Amino acid sequence: MTSDAIQPCPVADAHRRLMDCHAQWHILHDSYLEPDGFRLNLNSLVSNLRSVTWLLQKQKAVIPDFATWYPEFQEACKKSEIMGWVVKSRNRITKESDLELLSSCQVVWTRNWVQRAEGTATFPPRMSTSEIVRALHHSNTPPVGLITVRRKWVDKALPSWELLAATAEAHSWLSQILWRAHKAFGVGSCDLADRPVECVTSVLRSTLTRPPCMDLTRSELQAHFTMSGGVVKEEVKPFDPDPANLEAAEERYGQLKFPTSGPIDSVPGFMAMARTMMEKDGHHSTIAFLYNQDRGVATRGLQFDGQNTKMLAFEGLADLVESTRADGIVIISESWLAVPTEREKELKTIFFPARDRLDRTEGLTVYAATRDGRQVELLSMIERGPNGEASCGEPVEVTFPAGANTLTPIRRKWDDMEKRGL
Numbered sequence: 001m002t003s004d005a006i007q008p009c010p011v012a013d014a015h016r017r018l019m020d021c022h023a024q025w026h027i028l029h030d031s032y033l034e035p036d037g038f039r040l041n042l043n044s045l046v047s048n049l050r051s052v053t054w055l056l057q058k059q060k061a062v063i064p065d066f067a068t069w070y071p072e073f074q075e076a077c078k079k080s081e082i083m084g085w086v087v088k089s090r091n092r093i094t095k096e097s098d099l100e101l102l103s104s105c106q107v108v109w110t111r112n113w114v115q116r117a118e119g120t121a122t123f124p125p126r127m128s129t130s131e132i133v134r135a136l137h138h139s140n141t142p143p144v145g146l147i148t149v150r151r152k153w154v155d156k157a158l159p160s161w162e163l164l165a166a167t168a169e170a171h172s173w174l175s176q177i178l179w180r181a182h183k184a185f186g187v188g189s190c191d192l193a194d195r196p197v198e199c200v201t202s203v204l205r206s207t208l209t210r211p212p213c214m215d216l217t218r219s220e221l222q223a224h225f226t227m228s229g230g231v232v233k234e235e236v237k238p239f240d241p242d243p244a245n246l247e248a249a250e251e252r253y254g255q256l257k258f259p260t261s262g263p264i265d266s267v268p269g270f271m272a273m274a275r276t277m278m279e280k281d282g283h284h285s286t287i288a289f290l291y292n293q294d295r296g297v298a299t300r301g302l303q304f305d306g307q308n309t310k311m312l313a314f315e316g317l318a319d320l321v322e323s324t325r326a327d328g329i330v331i332i333s334e335s336w337l338a339v340p341t342e343r344e345k346e347l348k349t350i351f352f353p354a355r356d357r358l359d360r361t362e363g364l365t366v367y368a369a370t371r372d373g374r375q376v377e378l379l380s381m382i383e384r385g386p387n388g389e390a391s392c393g394e395p396v397e398v399t400f401p402a403g404a405n406t407l408t409p410i411r412r413k414w415d416d417m418e419k420r421g422l
C-alpha cells in the first residue's frame with residue numbers, strides 16, 4: 001500500500017541528486033546561447049544524471065523487492081538510446097569538437113519590416129554571441145536593425161536528439177525509477193524540501209513524461225540583439241480569458257458585443273468594441289485574434305516599446321500563426337499615423353515610423369487579413385480633450401493601411417507555409 005501522507009524520503013541521496021539534475025537542467029537551458037557555458041553545464045548535468053542510479057544501487061540491500069523490479073528497468077534502459085548515451089558518457093567529457101559537428105547556429109538579420117536577410121549556418125556553433133555581433137560589424141551588414149541568433153546543440157554521440165530534449169528525457173527515466181523505489185517502500189510523497197526554483201520539487205512521475213517546465217515547443221532557441229549588441233526581449237502574452245475579468249469588463253464597459261463571424265466580417269464589430277474601450281480608458285493595447293476557418297483559435301496581447309520590439313512581437317505572432325494553423329487574423333491597435341508623402345505613396349512604403357514624425361496623428365485601427373489574400377482596415381481618428389480624454393471619430397475604411405507593415409511577417413509566414421505544404 002502506498003500512503004498519501006508525506007513520509008521521510010527512503011532514498012534521499014538519489015532523490016536529492018535527481019532534484020539537483022532538474023535545477024541544473026534549467027541552468028543548461030539558460031546557458032543555451034553561450035557555447036562555453038553550455039558545454040560546461042552539459043558535462044556536469046550528464047555526470048549527475050549518471051550518478052542517480054549509482055546512489056540508488058548503493059541502497060539496494062534495504063530497498064524492498066529490489067531484485068524483482070530493478071532489473072526490469074535496467075533492461076528497458078539498455079534499450080533506450082538516451083539512457084545508453086548517459087551511461088556511455090560516464091567516462092567521456094563532451095568536447096567542443098563533439099558538439100561542433102552537428103550543432104547549428106543560424107543568424108537572421110532584420111533591417112525593417114520588409115527587408116530581411118537570412119544566413120543559415122553562417123557561423124560556427126563554437127562562436128559566442130558577442131563574437132558573432134563583432135563579426136557582423138566587420139562584415140558589410142549596416143549597423144541598424146535586429147539580429148536573431150538561433151542555436152541548436154547536438155552531440156556527435158547522440159545525433160538524432162537535441163540536447164535539452166535528450167537530458168529532459170533522461171530526467172524522466174530517472175524520475176520514473178525513483179517513483180518505483182518510493183513505491184517499494186510504500187511512500188507516495190516524501191519530505192525532501194522544495195528548491196528556490198519553483199518547479200524543482202520532490203514530485204516524481206510514474207510514467208515516462210516530462211514535467212511541463214521541460215516541455216520545449218521549439219527545437220532550437222533564439223535570442224535577439226540590436227546591432228550594438230544589446231539584448232532585445234520578445235514579449236507576446238496570452239490574453240487572460242479569466243471569466244472574472246470578463247465580468248469586470250462588462251461592469252466597466254457595459255455589454256460588449258463580441259463579433260462571432262470570420263475575421264473580415266468581424267472588423268466593424270471589433271471597431272465598435274474598441275471605440276467603447278478607448279473612450280472609457282483613454283488608451284487601447286494591441287490585441288491579435290487568430291482564426292482557422294472563421295473560428296477563433298488564439299488571442300494574444302502584444303507589448304512593445306519601440307520599432308525593434310514591435311517587429312519581434314509580430315514575428316512571434318507569425319510563429320503562432322503557424323502553430324495554430326491560423327488562416328485569418330484581426331488586430332486591434334492604437335497607433336500613430338503618418339500622412340504619407342507623395343514619394344512614399346508612389347513607392348508604397350513608409351520611410352520613417354509614424355511615431356518619429358512631426359505631423360503624426362493618433363488613431364485607432366482594426367485590421368484583418370486572410371491567407372487567401374483578403375484584407376480590410378478600419379480607422380477611427382482620435383481627438384483628445386483638455387485632460388487627455390479620448391473621443392473616437394466615425395470609422396472609415398482606409399486605402400493606405402497602417403497595418404500593412406505589421407502584416408508583412410504574417411504574409412511571409414503564409415507564403416512559407418504554402419511552400420512547405422502546411
Ligand SMILES: [Zn+2]
Nearest residue numbers: 009010015190
Ligand atoms: Zn524521496
Ligand SMILES: [Zn+2]
Nearest residue numbers: 199200213214
Ligand atoms: Zn523545472
